[in-house]
């Protein structure tokens with residue numbers, strides 16, 4: 001019995017000196033381990049006289065439970081202290097300090113779009129939005145591309161189960177705009193378009209166009225040339241020349257490919273214009289009488305011009321991006337470097 005008292009006294013001293021989890025563990029081994037002091041004391045029972053065995057056994061067990069309890073309490077206490085210390089040592093994050101990382105910015109396409117919108121707004125055009133999912137009628141029939149017309153081949157797209165399509169061009173909004181506003185009308189409508197394309201540096205399945213229409217009495221190709229020249233000079237920040245070549249689009253008659261003198265070299269020839277001095281920029285033409293009619297406008301009274309500017313293409317030129325896939329790639333690093341050029 002005296003031995004047991006000594007074990008407890010000894011334990012109490014060591015217990016108070018115990019400051020870390022490791023020390024606590026060592027203490028546990030020293031007293032409760034396989035050859036620990038308490039375990040040894042338990043084994044001693046065989047040497048105790050029979051009539052004292054019961055009392056001895058009870059006392060050793062009491063001691064064991066007591067020491068186990070204290071060690072377990074100590075463990076909890078040390079664990080909590082260690083956790084608190086870890087928290088204190090942890091690097092503090094001050095959420096109120098402005099982030100070091102650079103801020104987000106508008107996408108090159110959005111920036112280019114805003115620029116062009118500003119110019120057209122100043123010329124009295126309204127800006128309209130469009131759907132990305134369109135009826136087959138709006139995308140094709142309403143712009144004079146009937147079912148089975150070969151022009152549909154060039155604009156293969158994604159057909160939805162309900163028969164609607166992902167719009168292949170912003171011209172899909174022409175009919176809606178004409179019906180909404182009637183004539184006279186001056187509107188531009190930018191939007192995202194989709195086509196079934198083989199992807200390469202200049203072809204994407206998702207790209208942006210900006211469509212424009214001007215409808216009034218006595219509108220001629222001269223108006224078209226004037227507006228396009230003014231707009232492009234303003235967007236590129238320098239005077240440009242434009243020229244028209246014939247081009248076929250079922251919704252215009254006559255139809256043109258509009259070229260712009262290269263805004264980078266001024267027409268003398270450079271990498272951007274492939275040394276030709278001209279850049280093919282914008283298909284356009286005089287709106288086909290049938291298209292006006294389908295839009296509820298009398299072609300005998302009104303005429304108009306329309307154009308479909310390649311907005312992705314304009315953004316690429318503006319930001320010196322030479323692979324169209326960069327635009328939808330979502331690689332901020334690449335887009336950012338385009339910004340800083």
Ligand code: DAH
Nearest residue numbers: 169171283284285306307308
């Ligand atoms: N929608 C045509 C395309 O994506 C582009 C176009 C050509 C639009 C002539 C027009 C236009 O408004 O007059 O290929």
